[in-house]
Amino acid sequence: MRNKEIANLLKTYASLLAIKGENFFKVRAYQEAGRVLENLPTPIEKLIKEGYDLTQFEGIGKDLAKTVEEIVTTSTFKKLEEIKKEYPLSLLELLEIEGLGAKRVNRLYKKLKISSKQQLCQEVKNLSTLEGFGKKLQQKILQYCQEGVGSKKFLWAEAKEYLQELQEYLLKIDPKKLSVAGSFRRKKEVVGDIDLLASKDNFQEVIKHFIQYPKIKKVLGAGETKASVILEGGLKVDLRSVEEESFGAALQYFTGSKAHNVKIRKIAQEQGLKVNEYGVFKKDKKVAGKEEEEVYKILGLCWIEPELREDRGEIEACKENKLPKLITTKDLQGDLHLHTNWSDGRHSLLEMAKAGKELGYSYLAITDHSKRLTIANGLDEKRLLKQIEEIKRLNEELKGFTLLTGMEVDILEDGSLDLKDEVLKELDVVVISLHYKFNLSKKRQTLRVLKAFDNPYVNIFAHPTARRINLRPPVEIDLEKVFLEAKERNIALEINSQPDRLDLDDKSILLAKKIGAKMVINSDAHNIYALDYIEYGVNQARRGWCEKTEIINTLKLKDLKTFLRSRG
DNA sequence: GCCGTTTTCGGCCCGACTGTTTTCAGTCG
Structure with missing residues (x-):
């Protein structure tokens, strides 16, 4: 069972406990453990x-450790199964609706036997009999049922586009200060x-x-200190004074x-x-607050990069003077995966x-698809040899810039590669991937990849x-493994910068870092503009605590x- | 349910807003 799945079970249990009306701190303990x-x-x-x-x-x-052990070793979670008999899982859908928390959901269930979104929407009319369900809230629920507003998550890159346009508009009125905060500032995917x-x-x-x-599609509210809107496209934006x-x-x-803030x-x-x-504040006296740095400083802490503020040890690292010096796009010397x-x-x-050179890179690796991907016009051995010749010729023209020969080779089902070794060995960079x-x-997929690693030319x-x-x-x-x-x-793990891939994700990057494996941040660009996607990969790397030394495309060409060559 | 140099009980982060009330519970970030 994956960590995420175990965590979800604990969080689910916490939510049901909350609906049941259990002690708030007990609820929080389960939530926190899940997190x-x-x-x-x-x-x-x-x-x-390993008996850890x-x-x-x-x-x-003690109790939670036991519970987690039970979940992992027996694949069951008794307490959850029991509470589910009393409070069905479908109640959790109701919590997603704005304005409905544990207490109100409890009342819906106990008094009106409503246990799902569907039922709720059927019985909106009967809500006035319930305590704590006034006109406005009923209106809100009704609207929710009609529009079916989901809690859609936006890719960071999408949100950035919406935000840039909005910021330009806002700056016309010249607010003295304007900053973005929240998960966007932390560069969450x-x-x-x-x-x-x-x-x-x-x-x-x-x-x-x-x-x-x-x-703007809709103004949700505009008061003295805060305004909330939903943009066309569905992204919600809060502006606070x-x-x-x-x-x-x-x-x-x-x-x-x-x-992070709780800590x-x-x-x-x-x-x-x-x-x-x-x-x-010290008693009633304000001792810091104008600058963000001050807040950390007065607590005896260092300013912490927003990408790290997830309570994954950043506060402890600061105290021990072990915060990483995070990588930036400027550290990158080139891009090793593009088409x-x-x-x-x-x-x-x-x-x-030319586009790569303009970005300030000193090298790019050309890694077109291999022949299995016929739909992408993948190259066979013959065409690849031709491309290698062409790149060699181009390199004589390009001053102060190098094109590396390469290929994104498909890993076949049995773990062998889509192109022959005789050709792979001619390449500077061999990228492999699953398509x-x-x-x-899990076992077969892992073996498939490890078998591919056996090939001595893979980089x-x-x-x-x-x-x-x-x-x-x-x-x-x-x-x-x-x-x-x-x-x-000496195979580098990719942090792919495509906005919807960002693969590895932040947690996996942390694991790779801990293990000491090298990584590479690539754009996987299919045109000259997409080379800029590298920013998103760098964001992800930063969330994974990456420093320059862990990323191979920060190396100068010679060292790269x-x-x-340290393979094969 | 967790935690502890004020420790095995009695705390547990903090404040705003909304809508429901008529002094505040519930929700949210």
């Missing part, structure tokens, strides 16, 4: 097998909404301007994550201080080279889980070649 476990880089199954004491993790005590902070000076004017933005004196504290507060406030408390969105019009790309070798047979068992394992966010789940594969083997054999 801690899903963030673990190592499979819990493995830890338990789970109570070592913060937030997991998907975001539910966008939080904007503006200074209070001319806020009424700013808000008025904001709600007149032409691309903030006193300039409190801007840093508000930015810290609204950037989150929630878990920050606990630390404050231990020092007799109090942190809220207005500042840091041209030789297969399914749009631009020519030369056009790609079909995604639903093999990079691209988009290792083959997931596509919101479209396709990751394949079942034992990443730890794969990463250990990759480290052993040494690394690539």
